[in-house]
Amino acid sequence: MMSDLDPNEQTEAYLTLLNENERKLAVYVHALVPDFADAEDILQACRLTMWKKFATFKPGTSFPAWGKKIALNQILNYRRSAKRKPLHTMDPEFIESVAKEIDRQSESLSQRSEALQECLGKLPENQRQTVVLRYYDNCGIDEIARTTGRTEGAVYRLLSRIRASLNECISARTRSSA
Template sequence: MSRPPDDDEFAELVHAAWPSLYRTAYLLLGDRAEAEDLVQTALAKTYAAWGSVRSVEAAPAYARAVLHNTASSWFRKRSWRNERPTETLPEIAHDFDLSNRPAVLAALAQLPQRQRAVVVLRYYEDLGVADTARALGCSEGTVKSQTFDALTRLRTLLGDTVVADVLTQDLP
């Protein structure tokens, strides 16, 4: 049985596999900087699991699999390719009206526990329907119906304008 690779062997892997991993990442993403980020992330994940790599011979294939899995997870994110560097920072879109905060907190307190949890996870933690369902241990349909019911109740308590404004800001 072979022994797990050591840190020196990981350094050798990085030097040997980088060109191939970078080429694959570039072909997947079409951007040099993003390709470098993908390879760096994949190699960091590979190093984090380095003790479970069975042999030096298996390491390049393992790193390549990590690269593909990481790229796939990047593609699934809603924010994929929405963030771009700019020369100057944009102006703040609008100032949040914190005067509604006590009313919002009071309205949230009037919601049943599951509806409150769904609103917090979906709108303040920015989780998707599937992630919220996993976090709460329920179905995606339940998350959708609870969200609908919660927003209907919040609109009744606060009004449409307040609900729309509040759901786009962070409440400390």
């Protein structure tokens, strides 16, 4: 138990573990929460809850697995309490099924993360530009459509194709290294 450590050591251990795993946790939460701002709120709440409960974390067990469990609870609570934003809601039962599927694919998903950088580099220039507009500049589809002179439908299809070719490239890479 972390409660065996003195408070300073606890803080340091927590910050180290959080730092190592924060990105994984962020991807997990964003994968389960469609709205970007909601996901960020939930992540913030997660960091707090994890810190409050850190005394119950058993050293030597998996911190990300522990964190994911807390995050999933936060997401489900958030979903149940917040009946706003009907466009972004997913059914709690569905969220749990997606979370289960993420767990099932967990190992291959983390391998896939490593291949992503290389595959991004292989995209043709206009596709890379679209990725930057959508994911780095955080532009909406309508905004991307305006800047690039496409219809919104075309932007959806383009992003869909980009994700499909990234996923194909990632699959090929993780297969060959396996």
